[in-house]
Amino acid sequence: MYRRTFLNAVTAAGAALTAPSATQRRLGSADVDRMNAKLAAVVAMDNKYGGTRELQFHAAALAQETVELQNRHAASTRIRSELYGVAAAFTASAMWAAVDGRRLDEAEPYLDRALTLAGLANNKFILFRVWGHAGIMYRHLGRPADAIRAAEIARQQSITRSDPLYSSLALARLATFHADAGDVRSSLRAIGLAQASYERADKAKHRPSWMGFYDQAELDSLATFALLRLRKWEDAERNAYRCLAGLRPELERNRGLTCANLALAQLGQGDIEPAVAAARSVAPSMARHGRVGMLLDSFTTQLTAVAPRSSETAAWQEHRRAAA
Incomplete structure (x- = not known):
């Protein structure tokens, strides 16, 4: 599903690169715009589905393609800087996809490459x-x-x-x-x-x-993560609800994260039934994904420890097995 949807989205964005001609040409703003369109498609797919392995490899390939484009053609200093910036952004997207998918051993090697490209671009936004x-x-x-x-x-x-x-x-x-x-x-x-x-x-x-x-919803989400770690359960629950109220519908991965965090905040207060309901509200397509899956695994462990004989615990465990 991810592959078909991803390829359709990229095609719809009109972001496919044409093969370079045998004769060297001069790169211009149109080339930068074309690559930025592909970057926007990558970002949109990450927002929707999170860091799939396919997205990671695709972003890395686009970074390499952007660098090779410069090696084959002439360009002004400004255009080269902008293209290095796009290549760095693609590499950062590949790194983020690996992090989000919990493939941490694959994420770290992208860091040095992204920093190098951002340095070549002299781009403060990408360094950030x-x-x-x-x-x-x-x-x-x-x-x-x-x-x-x-x-x-x-x-x-x-x-x-x-x-x-x-x-x-x-x-x-x-x-x-x-x-x-x-x-x-x-x-x-x-x-x-x-x-x-x-x-x-x-x-x-x-x-x-x-x-x-x-946006405000993402700020509330990050605050929820911090408050959970501080065991401030009520404050975490309040921020999670505020995040969900303002979360844009296309940010499906972020919705999964916040619902899982809401469940953990409610469980921390001993509210078993609403916690299980919040955990079950995570979309099946997200429930096994990277960071969302990690949070739900943590929820399962904590729920089993707190209420091992509860009917809600048994129902959740069955739900989790069925989603495997």
Whole structure:
């Protein structure tokens, strides 16, 4: 299903590259636009289905294709910089797909390549994105100090000073990393600062396609992750509900994450029946996917420990087996 839908989406985006001619030509803005259209298609598929292996490999192949395009043709310094930036964005998408799919051993090698390409592009926006993804990768690798440092580097990029929306995202991610490290004060402070920055941001300002996911719902989602780690169950539940109320329908992976987090927040309060209902609301297509599946596995373990003889537990375990 992913393959068919993905290929249809890419075709619909009109993003297929034409084969280079035997005669060298001069690359221009049309080539950059064509590659950016393919990048937008990759981002859209990630938002909908999450980091499938096919999406990971496709993004990596597009990064290589973008670099090879430059090696075969002439281009101005500006066009080369823009194309290196697109190649870096594709590589960051491949890294993120691997992280989201919990293929962490495959994710880390993309980091150096993405940083190299972003450096060649001298692109501060892509550097922000790469370090942001690196922080999440380090978090899942169980390296909280590295995650915090990566988030700090992202926050130090100049764009966070000129555009509060980037600052808000960096701070919201930093809140989750501080929570992983058990630093309650820093985590809660980062959540507050992220919200304040978000409220100052110009929401109508033009930004890269890969930044389109970040809105109030995503901020609430990241706050939910942090609050769960801090065992602030009621606050986590409140943020999860607020996220779901504002979540755009096309962000199916994010909906799965938030429903799983809502279930964990309710379970933390001993509310077994609504917790199981929230867990069951995760779409079957998402229930076994990467980070969503990891959260639901954690929910299963905790539910079994808290209420091993409950009828709700038995029903959930059967539901989980049927979805395998």
